[in-house]
Amino acid sequence: MPVVLDMPVTQFLLFNSRSIMVVTMRNIKSLSYVVALSSLSAASLAIYSSAAVADETVVIGHVAPLTGEVAQLGKDNENGARLAVEEINAKGLVINGQKIVLELDSEDDGADPRTATQVAQKLVDEKVVAVVGHMESGTSIPASKIYSDAGITMITPSATNPALTQQGFNNVFRLVATDAQQGPALAKYASTNLKIKTVAIVDDATAYGQGLADEFEKAAKKLGISVLSRDATNDKAVDFRAILTKIKSEKPDAIMYGGLDATGGPFTKQSAQLGLQAKVLAGDGVCSDRLAGLAGTAVDRVVCSQPGTSPEKMPGGDAFKAKYQKRYGHGMEIYAPFTYDAVYIVVDAMRRANSTDPSKIRAAMPATNYEGVTGETKFDTKGDLRNGVISIYDYQSGKKTFIDQVTM
Numbered sequence: 001m002p003v004v005l006d007m008p009v010t011q012f013l014l015f016n017s018r019s020i021m022v023v024t025m026r027n028i029k030s031l032s033y034v035v036a037l038s039s040l041s042a043a044s045l046a047i048y049s050s051a052a053v054a055d056e057t058v059v060i061g062h063v064a065p066l067t068g069e070v071a072q073l074g075k076d077n078e079n080g081a082r083l084a085v086e087e088i089n090a091k092g093l094v095i096n097g098q099k100i101v102l103e104l105d106s107e108d109d110g111a112d113p114r115t116a117t118q119v120a121q122k123l124v125d126e127k128v129v130a131v132v133g134h135m136e137s138g139t140s141i142p143a144s145k146i147y148s149d150a151g152i153t154m155i156t157p158s159a160t161n162p163a164l165t166q167q168g169f170n171n172v173f174r175l176v177a178t179d180a181q182q183g184p185a186l187a188k189y190a191s192t193n194l195k196i197k198t199v200a201i202v203d204d205a206t207a208y209g210q211g212l213a214d215e216f217e218k219a220a221k222k223l224g225i226s227v228l229s230r231d232a233t234n235d236k237a238v239d240f241r242a243i244l245t246k247i248k249s250e251k252p253d254a255i256m257y258g259g260l261d262a263t264g265g266p267f268t269k270q271s272a273q274l275g276l277q278a279k280v281l282a283g284d285g286v287c288s289d290r291l292a293g294l295a296g297t298a299v300d301r302v303v304c305s306q307p308g309t310s311p312e313k314m315p316g317g318d319a320f321k322a323k324y325q326k327r328y329g330h331g332m333e334i335y336a337p338f339t340y341d342a343v344y345i346v347v348d349a350m351r352r353a354n355s356t357d358p359s360k361i362r363a364a365m366p367a368t369n370y371e372g373v374t375g376e377t378k379f380d381t382k383g384d385l386r387n388g389v390i391s392i393y394d395y396q397s398g399k400k401t402f403i404d405q406v407t408m
Contacts (some may be wrong), residue, residue: 055101058356059083060346061123062339063116063133063143066108069262071236072290074135077157078106080336081132084343093347096354101276102347109134111235113142120146123164128152129350129358132342135335136285137161138207144172153362155345159337160307161211162286165382171362173379175338175345176307177388179208181385182283185390185406186305190254190281191223193404194303198226199281200252202243202267204235204259212283213258220256228252233267235259240267244274254278260285265294272298279303281363290335292398299395308338309375310391310402316373341372 008332014227062081064074085104093100105128116139123131123132124146130153134140140159148156148169155173156164162178177185190196199220210232217227228250231243244267247255255271255278257264264286271280280302295302311317314337324332350356350363370377378386392404 020046022316030391034299043139055099056356057101057103058350059103059105059126059128059136060343061126061131061133062104062106063109063119063123063131063139064106064135065111065139066106068110070111070135070260070285073260073288074108074111076333076336077133077135078104079324079328079337080157080332081343082123083324083336084340086227086327089345095350095356097377100350100356102343109143111136111139113138116140117146118144119143122152123325124152127130127400129356129361130155132157132339134159136206136208137164137211140164141167141207144169147171150358151362152358153346153349153365155342155365156343158284158307158335159208161207162215163207163211165384169383171365173365173368173383175342175374175377175385176284176335177390178307178384179212179215179283181388182204182305182307182390183212183217184219184273185392186256186281186283186303187216187223188406189305189392189404190220190256190279191225191302194226194254194279196253196279196281198228198250198252199254199256200229200231200247200250200278201227201256202233202240202247202258204237204263205232205339206235206259208285209235209258209260210331211258212285213256216256216258216281233259233263235263237263238266239273240270244271244276247278248274248276251279252357254281256281257286258283261288261291261294265291265299268298268302272296272301284334287393287400289331289400290333291400292395297398303392303394306334306391306393307388308335308391309389310393311337312402313391313405314374315371321374341374341377344372345370345377369405 064077066074085102107119109119117375120143134157137159140156148171162180201213203209268280282304284306287306291298292299350360353360353364390406
C-alpha cells in the first residue's frame with residue numbers, strides 16, 4: 001500500500017515503489033479519487049516487486065532419435081525426462097533463493113552421428129545447463145566432445161559403449177552398466193544357464209552393435225564357447241538371408257546379434273523361416289516390448305540382456321510405471337526410468353552447488369549420491385556407474401519376461 005504522511009489537510013504525500021506523489025486538496029474532487037490513486041500506487045508496487053523476483057527459466061537438453069526406426073525408444077526416453085521436469089516444476093524448485101522453472105529442450109538426432117553433433121552444438125548455443133542423452137553410443141561419442149568443450153554436463157541413460165567414458169572428459173556420465181559388463185554377463189548366462197557351446201556372431205556395424213559383439217566374443221572365448229563365425233550387416237538392413245544361410249550350414253547352438261530391435265526383429269524372424277533352431281542372444285537394443293511384433297512367434301527363441309535393474313526390481317519401479325501410464329496413456333519401453341532419474345540427478349547437483357551455472361553443476365556431478373527410481377547412483381572416476389547391474393530376459397508366448405539379474 002502507498003504511505004500517506006501526516007501533513008496539513010490541504011496536502012498529502014503518496015509514496016509508491018518508484019515515485020512520490022504530491023496531491024493537494026484542490027486537485028481532489030472526491031474521496032474516491034484518493035482511493036483510486038492509492039490503488040494505482042499499490043498496483044505499481046506489486047508489479048515492480050513481482051518483476052524483481054521473477055522466476056528464472058533453466059533449460060535442460062534432451063537428445064534421442066525421435067524419428068526413424070527406433071523413434072519409439074527415443075520418445076520413451078523423452079517421456080521419462082519430461083515427466084521429471086513436470087514433477088519438479090509442480091513441487092517448486094528454489095536455487096540460491098531464486099525460484100526456478102525447468103524447461104526441457106528435446107532434440108532429434110535421428111540416430112545419426114553427424115546430426116548428433118549438429119544438435120549438440122545447437123543446445124550449447126542455446127545455453128542449456130546440462131544434457132540428458134544421447135540414447136545411443138554412436139551418437140553419444142561424437143556429441144560428447146562438443147559438450148566437453150563447452151563445459152556442459154552430459155548424462156546418458158542408455159549409451160553402453162565403454163569408449164564413451166574413456167576419452168578423459170570430466171563432463172560425461174552414464175546411468176547404466178557398459179558393454180564391457182553387458183557382453184560378459186550375456187556370455188556367462190549363455191554358457192552357464194543355456195549350456196551354449198558354439199555361437200555365430202553378427203553385428204550391425206554401429207558403435208553400439210559392434211562394441212557389444214566385441215565384448216561378448218571376448219568373454220565367450222574365455223568361457224570356452226567356440227565362435228564359429230563373425231559377420232556384419234548394417235542398421236538399415238531388411239534382408240538377412242544371405243548371412244543366415246551361411247550360418248545355418250555352421251549349425252551353431254546360438255547366434256549373437258549386436259544391434260537394435262528394428263533389425264534384430266526381422267533377423268530373428270528370418271532365422272526361423274530358414275529353419276535355424278539356434279537361440280538368438282542380444283543386448284538391450286533388441287530387448288524391447290515391441291520385439292514380438294517384429295519377430296513374430298520366433299521371438300520366443302530370444303534371450304537378451306539389459307543394463308540396469310529390471311523395473312520389477314527397481315525400488316521405485318511400480319510407482320514409476322503407474323505414473324508413466326497415467327501421464328502418457330501407455331506403458332514405458334526401456335530407459336524412461338533412467339532419463340527420469342537423470343533429470344533429478346542434474347537438479348540434485350544444482351542444489352548441492354546452490355547454482356544453475358553449468359560449470360558449477362558439472363563440478364558437483366562426481367560427488368553424486370542419489371537414490372532414485374532405478375536405485376542408488378554413484379559415479380566412478382570416469383563417470384561410469386559404480387556396481388552396474390545387468391538384467392536378463394527371455395520371451396514367453398511373445399511377452400518379455402525377466403529371468404535373472406547379474407551384479408558386475
